[in-house]
Amino acid sequence: MFAALYRWLDDRLHLDGLIEPFRHKTVPTHRLSYWYFFGGITLFLFMVQVFTGILLLLYYRPSANEAFESVQYIMTRVQFGWLIRSIHSWSANLMIFTAFVHMFSVLFLKAYRKPREMTWVSGMLLLFLVMGFGFSGYLLPWNKLAFFATTVGTQMAGQVPIIGQPLMVFLRGGPQVTGATLTRFYGFHVAVLPMLVTVLIAIHLFLVQRQGMSVPPKVEAAWTKNPSLRREMKFFPNFLLRELMAWYVAIATLGALAALFPWNLGVKAEPFASAPAGIKPEWYFLFMYQTLKLIPSKVWIVDGEVLGILGCSLAGLFWVLLPFFESDKPARTRTWITGLGIFALAFMIVMSVYGYVAQ
Amino acid sequence: MAMLRNKVRGFAAPRSAVLAGLVALAACLGYGQAVNSCVDCHSTMPDPLGVSSDKFSQDIHAQKGLTCTSCHGGDASSYDPTVAMGSKAGFKGKIDRKKIPDLCGSCHSNPNLMRQYDPSLRTDQLAEYHTSVHGKRLVTGDTKVAVCIDCHSVHDIRPPSDPRSTVNPVNVATTCSRCHADASYMKQYGIPTDQFAKYNTSVHHDALAVRGDLSAPTCTTCHGNHGAVPPGVDKVQNVCANCHVFQAQMYAKSTHSKVFQDKGLPGCVVCHTNHGIHMPSDAMLSTGPSGVCMRCHAPGDHCDRARASILANLTQLDGTIRQADDALRVAESSGMEVSEARLSQDQARDALTKARVTIHSFQAGLVDQDIQVGMKIAAANLKAGKDAMIERNHRRIGLGLCLVAVAFMLVGLWLYIRKLEKHSGA
Numbered sequence: 088m089f090a091a092l093y094r095w096l097d098d099r100l101h102l103d104g105l106i107e108p109f110r111h112k113t114v115p116t117h118r119l120s121y122w123y124f125f126g127g128i129t130l131f132l133f134m135v136q137v138f139t140g141i142l143l144l145l146y147y148r149p150s151a152n153e154a155f156e157s158v159q160y161i162m163t164r165v166q167f168g169w170l171i172r173s174i175h176s177w178s179a180n181l182m183i184f185t186a187f188v189h190m191f192s193v194l195f196l197k198a199y200r201k202p203r204e205m206t207w208v209s210g211m212l213l214l215f216l217v218m219g220f221g222f223s224g225y226l227l228p229w230n231k232l233a234f235f236a237t238t239v240g241t242q243m244a245g246q247v248p249i250i251g252q253p254l255m256v257f258l259r260g261g262p263q264v265t266g267a268t269l270t271r272f273y274g275f276h277v278a279v280l281p282m283l284v285t286v287l288i289a290i291h292l293f294l295v296q297r298q299g300m301s302v303p304p305k306v307e308a309a310w311t312k313n314p315s316l317r318r319e320m321k322f323f324p325n326f327l328l329r330e331l332m333a334w335y336v337a338i339a340t341l342g343a344l345a346a347l348f349p350w351n352l353g354v355k356a357e358p359f360a361s362a363p364a365g366i367k368p369e370w371y372f373l374f375m376y377q378t379l380k381l382i383p384s385k386v387w388i389v390d391g392e393v394l395g396i397l398g399c400s401l402a403g404l405f406w407v408l409l410p411f412f413e414s415d416k417p418a419r420t421r422t423w424i425t426g427l428g429i430f431a432l433a434f435m436i437v438m439s440v441y442g443y444v445a446q
Numbered sequence: 447m448a449m450l451r452n453k454v455r456g457f458a459a460p461r462s463a464v465l466a467g468l469v470a471l472a473a474c475l476g477y478g479q480a481v482n483s484c485v486d487c488h489s490t491m492p493d494p495l496g497v498s499s500d501k502f503s504q505d506i507h508a509q510k511g512l513t514c515t516s517c518h519g520g521d522a523s524s525y526d527p528t529v530a531m532g533s534k535a536g537f538k539g540k541i542d543r544k545k546i547p548d549l550c551g552s553c554h555s556n557p558n559l560m561r562q563y564d565p566s567l568r569t570d571q572l573a574e575y576h577t578s579v580h581g582k583r584l585v586t587g588d589t590k591v592a593v594c595i596d597c598h599s600v601h602d603i604r605p606p607s608d609p610r611s612t613v614n615p616v617n618v619a620t621t622c623s624r625c626h627a628d629a630s631y632m633k634q635y636g637i638p639t640d641q642f643a644k645y646n647t648s649v650h651h652d653a654l655a656v657r658g659d660l661s662a663p664t665c666t667t668c669h670g671n672h673g674a675v676p677p678g679v680d681k682v683q684n685v686c687a688n689c690h691v692f693q694a695q696m697y698a699k700s701t702h703s704k705v706f707q708d709k710g711l712p713g714c715v716v717c718h719t720n721h722g723i724h725m726p727s728d729a730m731l732s733t734g735p736s737g738v739c740m741r742c743h744a745p746g747d748h749c750d751r752a753r754a755s756i757l758a759n760l761t762q763l764d765g766t767i768r769q770a771d772d773a774l775r776v777a778e779s780s781g782m783e784v785s786e787a788r789l790s791q792d793q794a795r796d797a798l799t800k801a802r803v804t805i806h807s808f809q810a811g812l813v814d815q816d817i818q819v820g821m822k823i824a825a826a827n828l829k830a831g832k833d834a835m836i837e838r839n840h841r842r843i844g845l846g847l848c849l850v851a852v853a854f855m856l857v858g859l860w861l862y863i864r865k866l867e868k869h870s871g872a
Contacts, residue, residue: 335859
């Protein structure tokens with residue numbers, strides 16, 4: 088029946104022409120090729136987010152008076168609402184984690200180098216957008232921790248020189264975090280960011296398909312020296328089936344996390360209450376938060392916080408443009424870029440752990 | 447006054463020249479400031495005549511512009527003791543204790559005068575004082591009783607709102623205890639001196655001094671301040687009713703109210719005592735050492751049965767609330783969303799509190815009504831906690847089944863990939 092349906096469609100749409108390149112597409116096979124799966128897992132988790140997010144939209148109400156109660160309703164009254172909301176929350180965190188793993192694997196496998204600079208840039212932009220998803224979505228349950236974390240987060244954005252204050256007011260929908268901020272973040276979370284991410288994913292995937300999988304320089308050199316060592320597998324179905332296995336593992340992990348550790352709802356936000364002690368942002372912002380905390384309030388004549396925000400922004404910009412710092416002597420450049428990558432990874436881990444344990 | 451003058455003369459004579467020089471120097475250094483020869487001299491004297499300018503500057507009267515001469519008369523502008531403390535300047539010297547209330551009252555009982563300093567300040571303190579035990583005994587010549595300065599201090603009088611004031615609510619009990627806890631001082635009056643010690647163990651002291659609740663009662667709340675008297679035996683409930691309104695309303699309609707009145711028993715105090723009131727507990731209804739009912743009632747009588755019924759119901763509701771708390775806590779720590787039930791636990795606790803208040807009606811039926819309201823809520827919350835744990839177990843079973851299905855899928859996929867690659871390899 089499916090074959091007949093496919094033939095019927097193929098007669099009209101010439102699907103064979105579309106699928107043909109995938110049939111010939113191959114994926115290099117070497118001892119590090121399992122790192123290729125993390126991009127696919129991140130994409131899968133994004134799809135989980137879209138699916139569960141749409142289901143949550145059926146009950147969620149984006150206003151300060153109703154947001155908390157609507158999420159509470161989802162968690163307690165809606166059939167499998169607890170599962171959908173917990174999967175959405177866990178998946179968001181896992182997606183950011185796998186996106187970071189993907190970014191560092193690309194960096195260490197040198198997959199960013201020519202001709203894949205644009206793939207790296209689009210990937211970095213996607214990483215920032217995914218973090219934006221996390222930041223905007225964190226406020227939506229309108230609980231106490233989220234409220235104050237958003238207050239602190241948007242306050243930091245307000246420290247950016249020149250555009251800081253207007254940016255903060257734009258993000259908050261006013262000078263303070265209020266119901267207007269919630270509505271605004273909801274708009275970002277369900278409309279603006281998904282639209283941008285969808286476009287960027289399309290570009291990212293197009294570039295990956297167009298340029299194929301990168302092979303690490305050392306492996307490539309070995310293969311060039313001895314072509315008999317070259318190993319490849321078909322993208323369809325061999326690689327895709329393996330990717331499917333990874334997706335199954337991801338969904339099992341999500342299910343286990345949701346069932347064993349349902350995402351906590353917390354206490355409803357009270358804008359006039361005092362901020363709870365030891366408030367911290369989500370784990371993926373913790374390294375930045377802790378770094379900013381460690382910078383003195385004044386560095387020479389510059390405000391410490393402004394300097395920190397400026398430093399983080401420049402570091403982010405530098406990271407996006409990293410492939411363009413490749414010199415004419417690639418081996419030498421790659422060495423310091425790898426060193427920088429190791430330093431960045433160690434810095435993020437150490438600062439996150441420090442931020443977690445610090446009072 | 448003559449004695450005071452002699453004392454000053456005796457003190458000043460050998461060193462008068464040096465002192466006069468110092469005073470003149472101080473006066474010169476303080477050029478532009480108002481001259482106050484009283485403080486300038488008395489700040490150099492030992493107690494009881496010493497009054498430092500630091501001390502007097504803390505006094506609310508000094509801050510409002512009053513000086514030594516406002517109470518003591520004399521001429522503060524002169525450094526000549528015979529002029530400054532001369533009769534021509536109307537010098538009164540040390541005020542006789544018997545005259546202190548009237549001296550303070552000369553301003554504080556004058557509404558027109560007090561209005562310009564603080565329109566909200568009462569002006570009936572002196573009139574009240576004359577109705578107090580202290581005031582009545584003072585009139586009879588007993589100068590050991592408290593006059594204004596014994597409670598408010600002297601020369602550093604602070605407003606009661608100042609935490610350092612001796613009449614700040616937190617300090618009142620200590621102030622009263624200076625006399626009332628002194629057995630030898632109070633010996634001639636034949637009244638107990640353990641009130642302060644008892645009060646320090648009471649729930650009221652705990653609320654005021656430990657929890658910092660300034661609305662909690664201290665000595666003056668029940669006895670009055672300027673018109674301090676022991677509340678009459680038949681008026682005790684009126685005193686307690688100032689705060690414990692509902693309990694008093696229930697008690698007033700109860701059979702106990704009339705019986706206690708007829709027998710001359712002091713209302714609330716019969717069960718709760720007075721100065722050493724401890725946190726009431728359900729054990730007061732028991733037959734154990736904390737129980738109070740059986741001091742009057744006979745075992746097995748109608749009232750004893752009502753007591754037992756009320757106690758049993760209270761214990762049941764309290765126990766159910768605790769069980770529900772435990773169940774909800776376990777469910778919450780397992781990640782289950784039970785915040786609604788946890789919130790409504792407050793309603794169950796409110797019902798328990800209300801039932802405990804209703805006890806003062808001494809009607810088992812009325813108490814039972816409140817108990818049933820609480821039981822309904824607590825039982826529903828207990829069920830919510832248990833249901834949440836059942837739901838958690840269902841989730842885990844579901845998770846186990848899903849993981850098995852995923853494992854099968856993974857194994858199947860792996861076998862399929864191997865088969866596929868074996869064929870393509872062949």
